Amino acid sequence: MRPGLVRVGLWHRWLCALAACLCVPYVSWRATAADGFGVDGAAAVPPGSRVSPSNTRAPGEAGFTVVSDIDGMELVLVPGGEFLYGEDRVACELPSFYIDKHEVTNDQFARFVAATGYAPRRWHYIEGRGSHPAVNVSLLDAEAYAAWAGRAIPTEGQWEKAARGTDGRPYPWGAEWHDTYAITPECGVKGDVPVGSVPLGASPYGALDMVGNVWEWTVSPYRGDSDGGRRALRGGAWDAHKGKRRANCTYRSKFPPERTDGKLGFRCVWPAQPWASPVAGGERG
């Protein structure tokens, strides 16, 4: 019996197991990013999508626009690279992804329900509100829609980069508040409005209504993995009376995944990506 060898063998196996644990997420992340965008950074087109007739950008350029043949949604490209996250503007990096140009509408959600027979708990179609954002949808409803459309619900990192670009601006359109650039009480609305109604409020990538109109689901836990339930909501809604405080690119709210609300909708991204908040506990976003 040679105890030294036994000890070395156990250490070796332990180190191999640790390396495997560390490597699996890395390999998985690499595969996900490479699937979509390749090594040269050229923009791939999400499955079931094609270049939008309204596109004015070169492939790979910020705001390059495609349209989904599944739900008719336009998606804008957010190129990979560094951006500033949260109120403290912490430098982070994300691979390239696409995000829906606007919140998913009632017409689009109805298309999903008709195609799949999905039975949402609270959402129902209201005549005359087809171009308004779909609300009263839980995160589970939103994820079912995203799966049907071949996309995913954004992480907070994806949502925030799509909203504020790379320079850490507080509002999608820039550094200064404008009462008419977002659907909030400051512009005099009494409820949500058709999506994309304020093009002047576009983000650097052309995403609309990132601030205001309705809150939007993210998949990110509100307090990191220890919270267990509530997910972070972003962007504020039409009734945020202190709009200038809540209606910005960093304010966070939270709901359990099964909860619904008449002022809460969603948009999708492609592809899904991992995200770990750089802010301690994820509390300040």
Ligand SMILES: [Ca+2]
């Ligand atoms: Ca919104």
